[in-house]
Amino acid sequence: MSRLIVLDTETTGLSAVDGDRIVELGCVELVNRKLTGNNLHLYFNPERDSHEEALRVHGLTTEFLRDKPKFAEKAQDILAYLQDAELIIHNAPFDVGFLNKEFDRLGLKPLKSYVSAVTDTLAMAKELFPGKRNSLDALCDRLEVDNSGRTLHGALLDAELLADVYINMTRGQDALLIMEDEAPSASQVNTELGSQQRVDLSRIALQVLRANEQELASHEAVLAELDKSSDGKTIWRTAEQAAA
Structure with missing residues (x-):
């Protein structure tokens, strides 16, 4: 407890x-x-x-x-x-x-x-x-x-x-904590998977929705605010600098 x-x-x-x-x-x-x-x-x-x-x-x-x-x-x-x-x-x-x-x-x-x-x-x-x-x-x-x-x-x-x-x-x-309390055991997962009917997803084409200009601009504004709060130490900027 x-x-x-x-x-x-x-x-x-x-x-x-x-x-x-x-x-x-x-x-x-x-x-x-x-x-x-x-x-x-x-x-x-x-x-x-x-x-x-x-x-x-x-x-x-x-x-x-x-x-x-x-x-x-x-x-x-x-x-x-x-x-x-x-x-x-x-x-x-x-x-x-x-x-x-x-x-x-x-x-x-x-x-x-x-x-x-x-x-x-x-x-x-x-x-x-x-x-x-x-x-x-x-x-x-x-x-x-x-x-x-x-x-x-x-x-x-x-x-x-x-x-x-x-x-x-x-x-x-x-x-x-919730995941730990509710997570099924490996044997339960295997049993449940074995009892499910398999579905072939290979022929299903997933639709890709790309962000428009307004959405991209909003996303960049959020990233800029996070950069400002963390003094430029966000993971994505660090990764960009390493790649460069």
Whole structure:
């Protein structure tokens, strides 16, 4: 069973080292790349005010958070939920750094000691879309993930959006898993082929439809855009240069 946890945090500011704290944690569970509904969503009293810039991002006021549990009260529940899962996080060093600092305050080990792996979707996106904007909103637009309900950042909402983004970015892996699960054995293939009536295709002439000028121009425009994004390192240009 492949268990993934898509995780996001909201914080009082940008620096865990300087004392900023986590105010919200949102986690979405995927088992075999399917949403299970077994999510984790917590607000925390950070025991300090949020910076003005952070407050504009998440809108979680000191008054709202005052009666919420402190991180220490929920730390063991969080670790039990995350245990042995692979974490999917956008800009992972940021969230992992804050979680590690919270665990360190409690005398606990770093996050990596409790999970099987951490995958950074920002790093993935930079490899897939070089030279492009790769914020969560930009990826939602590019991959046609509906983020119309996202006015303020919220950890659970962002984790849900990131789960959709991650599935879209790794669709090839999904196809391989489906093929692996559904592929027939060699003996099954041979049996099925033997039971099928053979059809002689040697006399059938296949019709060839050639691209017109407009289609060729559109194709070249797409290639030019790919060349620009990859700094001319596309396989076809490399092959052309080698042939020349």
